[in-house]
Amino acid sequence: MSDKIPYKIYLSENELPDSWYNVRADMKNKPAPLLNPASHKPCTAEELSHVFCDELVKQELDDTNAYIPIPEEIREFYKMYRPAPLVRAYCLEKKLGTPAKIYYKFEGNNTSGSHKLNSAIAQAYYAKKQGLKGVTTETGAGQWGTALSMACSYFDLDCQVYMVKVSYEQKPFRREVIRTYGAKITPSPSDTTEVGRKILAEFPGTGGSLGCAISEAVEAATKQEGYRYVLGSVLNQVLLHQTVIGLETMTAMDKYGIKPDVIIGCAGGGSNLGGLISPFMGRKLRGEADYQFIAVEPASCPSLTRGKYVYDFCDTGHVCPLAKMYTLGSEFMPSPNHAGGLRYHGMSSILSQLYDDGLMEARSVEQTSVFAAAQEFARVEGILPAPESSHAIKVAIDEALKCKETGEEKTILFGLTGTGYFDMYAYKAFNDGTMSDYIPTDDDIAKGLAGIPKF
Numbered sequence: 001m002s003d004k005i006p007y008k009i010y011l012s013e014n015e016l017p018d019s020w021y022n023v024r025a026d027m028k029n030k031p032a033p034l035l036n037p038a039s040h041k042p043c044t045a046e047e048l049s050h051v052f053c054d055e056l057v058k059q060e061l062d063d064t065n066a067y068i069p070i071p072e073e074i075r076e077f078y079k080m081y082r083p084a085p086l087v088r089a090y091c092l093e094k095k096l097g098t099p100a101k102i103y104y105k106f107e108g109n110n111t112s113g114s115h116k117l118n119s120a121i122a123q124a125y126y127a128k129k130q131g132l133k134g135v136t137t138e139t140g141a142g143q144w145g146t147a148l149s150m151a152c153s154y155f156d157l158d159c160q161v162y163m164v165k166v167s168y169e170q171k172p173f174r175r176e177v178i179r180t181y182g183a184k185i186t187p188s189p190s191d192t193t194e195v196g197r198k199i200l201a202e203f204p205g206t207g208g209s210l211g212c213a214i215s216e217a218v219e220a221a222t223k224q225e226g227y228r229y230v231l232g233s234v235l236n237q238v239l240l241h242q243t244v245i246g247l248e249t250m251t252a253m254d255k256y257g258i259k260p261d262v263i264i265g266c267a268g269g270g271s272n273l274g275g276l277i278s279p280f281m282g283r284k285l286r287g288e289a290d291y292q293f294i295a296v297e298p299a300s301c302p303s304l305t306r307g308k309y310v311y312d313f314c315d316t317g318h319v320c321p322l323a324k325m326y327t328l329g330s331e332f333m334p335s336p337n338h339a340g341g342l343r344y345h346g347m348s349s350i351l352s353q354l355y356d357d358g359l360m361e362a363r364s365v366e367q368t369s370v371f372a373a374a375q376e377f378a379r380v381e382g383i384l385p386a387p388e389s390s391h392a393i394k395v396a397i398d399e400a401l402k403c404k405e406t407g408e409e410k411t412i413l414f415g416l417t418g419t420g421y422f423d424m425y426a427y428k429a430f431n432d433g434t435m436s437d438y439i440p441t442d443d444d445i446a447k448g449l450a451g452i453p454k455f
């Protein structure tokens with residue numbers, strides 16, 4: 001269409017997708033169903049409806065409908081901060097001296113500082129529509145808690161957040177943002193739930209983990225009338241909502257006749273990566289096009305690259321359904337790295353299946369190399385990236401440098417999931433040269449894997 005691709009490709013409001021895309025509909029091997037932890041039978045909609053909103057249960061279990069309409073109220077909210085820009089990283093390309101063309105989809109343009117608002121607003125909407133009083137959730141680094149508190153305040157829903165204790169203490173400003181949006185926030189593990197008290201008794205002084213906080217939030221939801229639990233990643237429904245990222249990207253690229261060769265994203269629970277790649281994966285699954293997909297995870301929490309593909313608990317307290325996924329075991333305690341949003345022990349069932357089928361690759365990267373990439377990016381592209389997002393930057397730069405050697409003019413697309421303004425202690429450690437790389441030993445990994453249920 002045009003010789004020169006603009007630095008930023010903006011879509012107009014009416015180019016915002018009107019449906020989410022459900023990649024499961026095009027997958028030959030469907031992701032394995034959630035299992036009831038007691039009976040080991042697939043969870044029924046009825047069982048799940050005690051924990052999740054009815055409409056979200058439907059989305060969770062839907063393996064067949066490729067397109068799920070985005071309700072008008074959600075589209076209206078999306079319009080406040082979407083469509084998100086697709087940026088051509090001309091300045092980074094020049095600095096690297098690569099013939100590769102690099103694009104990134106920027107999701108950091110809202111107060112949560114991440115893509116998480118895309119699903120938070122959808123989950124809050126369905127809770128409101130069902131007439132619920134409120135929702136409970138966990139948050140690790142705090143982006144999800146922020147996003148959900150924003151969404152709940154918009155729909156006037158009560159919001160209770162269990163925040164992993166170390167983050168609660170290390171990120172007081174993140175906590176205040178969440179409180180400003182009116183949510184109630186409790187450091188986890190806490191003595192407000194049975195499971196929290198049990199974990200505290202067993203591990204006094206623990207700084208908590210996402211797995212613990214999930215158990216507490218689920219218990220809090222099921223014990224209060226009119227409450228349900230919501231989760232910020234991993235689940236099929238969350239990945240579905242995040243496809244707004246990939247759909248916008250595809251529309252923008254198609255408009256300019258751009259075809260990505262390599263698509264890269266960081267992977268914590270898998271929702272942003274799944275959302276970015278879904279529509280492209282759909283084309284690949286239908287035989288219409290081919291792409292190379294790369295999931296990037298921290299070397300300190302390597303679920304895809306060093307985990308097992310089995311049924312496992314989703315939480316430390318074992319109150320949630322079992323999910324088949326690449327996992328390090330629910331008792332795996334990742335060392336305290338700075339990419340809080342990538343510290344979950346498991347991975348989305350959808351991405352796990354795609355990876356197992358060889359349709360997607362995975363790489364793990366070390367923290368200091370991630371921050372070096374973040375710094376290089378920040379200095380020319382203007383955006384201070386979140387540590388999580390910087391995992392994708394690292395591999396995008398690696399791929400671009402490979403092109404420099406081979407002379408290939410590949411088109412590289414990556415997801416820039418958010419900004420890092422609340423991660424300045426991490427940047428400080430990097431700048432001071434005190435940051436280290438934590439890589440679990442085979443022994444550490446074996447210990448985690450030993451906690452996987454056998455049946």
Ligand SMILES: *Cc1c(COP(=O)(O)O)cnc(C)c1O
Pocket residue numbers: 113114115116143144232233234266267268269270271272273341342386388389417418419
């Ligand atoms: C939460 C988070 C992630 C990782 O979550 P996924 O579910 O794997 O997408 C990545 N980047 C940022 C900025 C986050 O907040």
